[in-house]
Amino acid sequence: MKRLVVAVAAVLIGLAVACGGEAPNTGTKKYRFAVIPKALDLPVFDYARKGAERAAKELGNVEVIWRGPETGDQLKQKEILEAFITQRVDGIAISCLNGDFLTEAINRAVDSGIPVVTWDADAPNSKRLAFYGVDDKTGGRIMAEEAVKLLNGKGTVALMTSMGATNLQRRLDGVLEVLAKYPDIKIVETFDVKEDTVKAAELIATGTNRYPNLGAWISVGGWPVFTRNALVPVPKSTFVVSFDTIQPAPQLLKEGRVQILIGQKYFGWGIEPVKMLADIKAGKMPPAKVIDSGVDVVRQDNVDAYIEAFRKLEEGK
Amino acid sequence: MGVRAPRAPVLRRLWRVREASTLAILLLEIVFFGWYLWPEYGTYHPFLNSANALLVLKYSSIYGIAAIGAAIVIISGGIDLSPGAVIALASVVTGGLFVEGGWGLGPSVVAGLLVGVASGLLVSLLVIAVQLPPFIATLGAMGIVRGVGFVVTEGRYYDLSRLLPRAWHPFGIPLDWWPPTVMITLALVFHVAMHKLQWGRAVYATGGNETAALFSGISLPRIKTSVYLISAVLAAVSGVVLALVQGQGKADLAMGYELDIIASAVVGGASLSGGRGSVIGAVLGALIFGVLRNALAQIPGATFYDRMIVGMVVIVIVVMDQILVKRGA
Numbered sequence: 001m002k003r004l005v006v007a008v009a010a011v012l013i014g015l016a017v018a019c020g021g022e023a024p025n026t027g028t029k030k031y032r033f034a035v036i037p038k039a040l041d042l043p044v045f046d047y048a049r050k051g052a053e054r055a056a057k058e059l060g061n062v063e064v065i066w067r068g069p070e071t072g073d074q075l076k077q078k079e080i081l082e083a084f085i086t087q088r089v090d091g092i093a094i095s096c097l098n099g100d101f102l103t104e105a106i107n108r109a110v111d112s113g114i115p116v117v118t119w120d121a122d123a124p125n126s127k128r129l130a131f132y133g134v135d136d137k138t139g140g141r142i143m144a145e146e147a148v149k150l151l152n153g154k155g156t157v158a159l160m161t162s163m164g165a166t167n168l169q170r171r172l173d174g175v176l177e178v179l180a181k182y183p184d185i186k187i188v189e190t191f192d193v194k195e196d197t198v199k200a201a202e203l204i205a206t207g208t209n210r211y212p213n214l215g216a217w218i219s220v221g222g223w224p225v226f227t228r229n230a231l232v233p234v235p236k237s238t239f240v241v242s243f244d245t246i247q248p249a250p251q252l253l254k255e256g257r258v259q260i261l262i263g264q265k266y267f268g269w270g271i272e273p274v275k276m277l278a279d280i281k282a283g284k285m286p287p288a289k290v291i292d293s294g295v296d297v298v299r300q301d302n303v304d305a306y307i308e309a310f311r312k313l314e315e316g317k
Numbered sequence: 318m319g320v321r322a323p324r325a326p327v328l329r330r331l332w333r334v335r336e337a338s339t340l341a342i343l344l345l346e347i348v349f350f351g352w353y354l355w356p357e358y359g360t361y362h363p364f365l366n367s368a369n370a371l372l373v374l375k376y377s378s379i380y381g382i383a384a385i386g387a388a389i390v391i392i393s394g395g396i397d398l399s400p401g402a403v404i405a406l407a408s409v410v411t412g413g414l415f416v417e418g419g420w421g422l423g424p425s426v427v428a429g430l431l432v433g434v435a436s437g438l439l440v441s442l443l444v445i446a447v448q449l450p451p452f453i454a455t456l457g458a459m460g461i462v463r464g465v466g467f468v469v470t471e472g473r474y475y476d477l478s479r480l481l482p483r484a485w486h487p488f489g490i491p492l493d494w495w496p497p498t499v500m501i502t503l504a505l506v507f508h509v510a511m512h513k514l515q516w517g518r519a520v521y522a523t524g525g526n527e528t529a530a531l532f533s534g535i536s537l538p539r540i541k542t543s544v545y546l547i548s549a550v551l552a553a554v555s556g557v558v559l560a561l562v563q564g565q566g567k568a569d570l571a572m573g574y575e576l577d578i579i580a581s582a583v584v585g586g587a588s589l590s591g592g593r594g595s596v597i598g599a600v601l602g603a604l605i606f607g608v609l610r611n612a613l614a615q616i617p618g619a620t621f622y623d624r625m626i627v628g629m630v631v632i633v634i635v636v637m638d639q640i641l642v643k644r645g646a
Contacts, residue, residue, distance in 0.1 A: 040620065065617050070624060075563065075570060079376045083614045086372050087363035100476060101565055163472025164569050
């Protein structure tokens with residue numbers, strides 16, 4: 001028994017060390033803001049984390065707790081959100097896997113005095129104080145319009161999405177809305193990659209076999225451009241339009257494997273919500289309920305400038 | 318020829334109770350995080366408060382209810398990989414019939430539970446009639462059940478919360494209290510069944526030594542059918558509770574939870590070689606993971622460590638359990 005207790009104590013101490021071993025520090029009051037991404041395993045959110053931590057450092061009186069489900073598991077995300085509410089953090093910024101699912105919990109947080117803002121993916125029916133991000137439907141429309149231009153208004157298109165996420169569904173709706181206006185463009189298939197870059201690569205390979213004369217791929221998420229090799233099977237005659245612009249995507253664009261990339265404000269996802277929460281704490285409400293971050297449309301002619309601007313952001317300039 | 322105490326000291330006797338070590342680990346865990354997360358200012362403890370306790374119970378119940386079934390299957394010498402998928406499909410069926418089918422809540426709930434019956438019967442058929450190993454049979458069932466969920470929903474979800482009353486108190490109990498209430502009730506019922514009924518002893522005997530069980534007159538097909546049926550129905554209960562409490566039916570819910578559920582049962586003392594385990598232990602195991610998920614979330618910088626920590630905890634607890642069993646033998 002004694003040995004057992006010692007063993008357990010040893011594990012728990014090890015655990016404490018693994019967690020950074022920081023003893024509860026005393027000192028001036030800092031605001032604790034919880035920043036919750038959709039998942040920890042998507043590279044785009046890493047830039048948001050850097051942005052959030054940088055904003056916290058600049059503000060000085062803010063501590064950011066970055067916490068999300070490991071994969072896009074909406075139940076685990078809700079559990080994390082609810083845990084932050086019972087912990088009474090000073091503010092919450094969340095990118096919602098499923099806005100409707102989280103609405104009740106977000107309302108409870110706001111009702112109990114914890115300001116909540118959303119970023120990247122909204123919960124439009126909740127009492128959240130503001131949303132910062134892309135209007136997804138507009139993003140989808142832009143993608144489809146660019147694809148139509150590439151195809152000169154006719155040809156076949158394969159779509160790629162991940163079923164279940166509200167924001168991806170809205171992007172897809174935007175794409176479909178525009179394509180519906182062009183009777184000469186035919187959608188051959190809508191593939192569900194389940195938020196998995198490996199699965200995306202596999203689907204691109206099998207899709208290319210099945211539709212060798214495909215006009216274009218339109219992907220409402222960055223799965224085809226998150227890895228270097230996913231687009232290798234695609235022939236030169238097929239255009240690729242994809243969401244997201246983090247490396248290696250711009251490099252792939254320079255190599256001509258992808259023609260259009262739609263970029264989001266990845267650092268802004270972290271910076272803006274943290275600043276908004278700090279403002280709210282200081283008594284200043286956000287200027288609007290929905291703050292459109294806009295998108296960057298990256299093509300062959302502006303890719304170098306984009307890469308340079310991104311590098312500067314990454315270095316914190 | 319010294320004086321020998323007629324019985325072991327109270328503490329040691331208590332320790333012989335199967336669930337005592339699991340409970341001790343849970344309590345130690347709570348004490349540790351209570352100390353570690355002691356508030357730096359103000360009087361409000363972010364971890365040790367009743368709202369947080371309810372939160373841990375509510376979310377652990379999703380795993381805990383299914384882990385009762387998983388423990389029973391493991392005790393019988395089998396394994397069930399399908400509970401995550403059954404949870405999702407039960408939530409989809411209940412949600413779909415209630416929201417889009419225009420069914421009443423009662424019939425929708427019953428239909429959701431029937432998902433468990435169907436899946437359990439499928440697995441039993443594969444294990445007994447086709448003689449597939451349980452790992453393969455339940456792996457197949459997992460894919461089929463999960464697939465049906467996607468075919469039915471096509472990526473959409475059913476929003477039950479829209480139609481359920483606000484601040485709902487079914488039978489006078491607040492909605493958030495329901496998952497733990499169901500979990501604890503089922504754990505007690507199955508604890509009694511496993512120890513007081515002939516059926517329960519037959520499950521232990523089957524897992525301990527199948528041949529011996531056969532020769533002592535136990536009907537193996539009947540026992541095996543019952544354990545897979547119970548496991549799938551309990552997973553369906555978890556799915557229905559999830560749909561009602563969280564207000565949604567969705568095909569990608571509880572993805573990968575089968576491993577967490579099995580881990581709960583194993584941490585609670587179930588031996589994968591069969592014949593040993595406890596349903597109450599499985600529930601305590603689910604709570605151990607629930608506390609970890611909750612408390613680790615409060616430690617800045619722990620985000621990327623928690624998978625690793627959970628993995629280490631599983632191994633340490635099981636190793637300790639083995640040492641304990643060896644010493645007891």
